[in-house]
Amino acid sequence: ISYFIVPIVAPVIGACAGAAIYRYFIGKNLPCNRCKL
Structure with a gap:
């Protein structure tokens, strides 16, 4: 895995998990x- 991709992909995965x-x-x-989550 290229290490320059980690700062791009990790926040996306963290946001989805959060x-x-x-x-x-x-x-x-x-x-x-009223608001169904």
Whole structure:
């Protein structure tokens, strides 16, 4: 793997993982009925 690709790909993977974790752990517990996450 080329090391110049890591700073480009790692934030994208981290953002996707963070969004999935947020939706699974926090999004299900929000009291908002109008906005379905």
